[in-house]
Amino acid sequence: MKHFAILTDVTRCIGCEACVEACQKTNGTGDDAPHRWQPDPNALSSSRWTTLAHTREGRFVRVHCRHCLDPSCVAACPVGAMRRTPQGAVVYDPEICMGCRYCMIACPFRMTRYEWSSAVPKVRKCILCYQKVMSGELEQPACTAACPTKATVFGEREALLAEARRRLAAEPERYIQHIWGEHEVGGTSVLYLSDVPLDEAGWPRTLGDHPRPKLAREVLGTVPWTFAGVAVACYGVHWTLDRRRKVAAAEHSHEDEDGGEQ
Numbered sequence: 001m002k003h004f005a006i007l008t009d010v011t012r013c014i015g016c017e018a019c020v021e022a023c024q025k026t027n028g029t030g031d032d033a034p035h036r037w038q039p040d041p042n043a044l045s046s047s048r049w050t051t052l053a054h055t056r057e058g059r060f061v062r063v064h065c066r067h068c069l070d071p072s073c074v075a076a077c078p079v080g081a082m083r084r085t086p087q088g089a090v091v092y093d094p095e096i097c098m099g100c101r102y103c104m105i106a107c108p109f110r111m112t113r114y115e116w117s118s119a120v121p122k123v124r125k126c127i128l129c130y131q132k133v134m135s136g137e138l139e140q141p142a143c144t145a146a147c148p149t150k151a152t153v154f155g156e157r158e159a160l161l162a163e164a165r166r167r168l169a170a171e172p173e174r175y176i177q178h179i180w181g182e183h184e185v186g187g188t189s190v191l192y193l194s195d196v197p198l199d200e201a202g203w204p205r206t207l208g209d210h211p212r213p214k215l216a217r218e219v220l221g222t223v224p225w226t227f228a229g230v231a232v233a234c235y236g237v238h239w240t241l242d243r244r245r246k247v248a249a250a251e252h253s254h255e256d257e258d259g260g261e262q
């Protein structure tokens with residue numbers, strides 16, 4: 001089974017945002033959220049699944065879900081709306097999600113976003129263009145295909161790790177001798193090479209190399225009952241709205257079958 005990954009080389013990124021634009025267009029994420037919900041239009045959001053962090057040294061660092069090998073968001077989701085695919089992509093089913101946002105609390109990278117401005121909000125994040133790649137609609141994710149400098153590339157994780165090691169060995173003066181994502185939180189499917197530290201660009205030093213799911217379950221196990229009650233209430237609202245939507249769709253379809261007669 002192929003295990004897909006993305007390797008981003010910060011030294012090659014020119015900050016053009018072609019990756020951001022391609023993601024929004026291909027995934028139909030819609031416009032940026034209203035200012036009220038997203039004061040910084042360049043920040044990661046429900047309609048911006050990837051963006052660029054700017055380091056103090058003037059580098060640009062792509063930010064998006066890291067597709068952890070042992071994802072905390074999956075462990076934390078009480079209804080199985082988040083799942084890790086055999087190919088490594090961590091994907092999300094909005095039909096199952098009840099909007100409790102436990103995945104947002106559990107993610108060690110803070111990569112999931114919520115549709116705060118929507119009446120029926122969902123969690124949104126990078127999905128590694130999983131369905132489009134698996135169905136053959138895309139040969140690779142839209143973001144990597146769009147990058148004009150090949151700063152961000154798609155491939156098998158082991159092959160990309162080998163390529164990263166090759167670059168570190170070939171140009172040792174160019175890079176910090178580290179592959180971000182090889183070991184952090186048990187390893188991720190999004191890997192980085194850089195010539196500047198990435199602590200302030202989404203890779204805090206406190207991450208450690210141990211997977212977080214157990215920790216996520218322990219922390220969420222201590223969540224107060226009032227919060228759990230909110231989650232149950234969320235599910236009730238979700239179920240009611242979803243049911244109304246399905247009934248409306250069924251009625252609409254019957255009207256169509258009847259030729260639109262009243």
Ligand code: SF4
Pocket residue numbers: 065066067068071072073074090106107108109110111112125
């Ligand atoms: S980065 Fe966060 S949202 Fe993405 S797979 Fe890891 S825990 Fe889940």
Ligand code: SF4
Pocket residue numbers: 022023024026027049050064125126127128129141142143144
């Ligand atoms: S892999 Fe797909 S969903 Fe993820 S940032 Fe790239 S284009 Fe967007």
Ligand code: SF4
Pocket residue numbers: 012013014015016017018019020052060062146147148149150151152
């Ligand atoms: S498309 Fe490539 S060069 Fe442009 S911002 Fe994205 S990663 Fe950087």
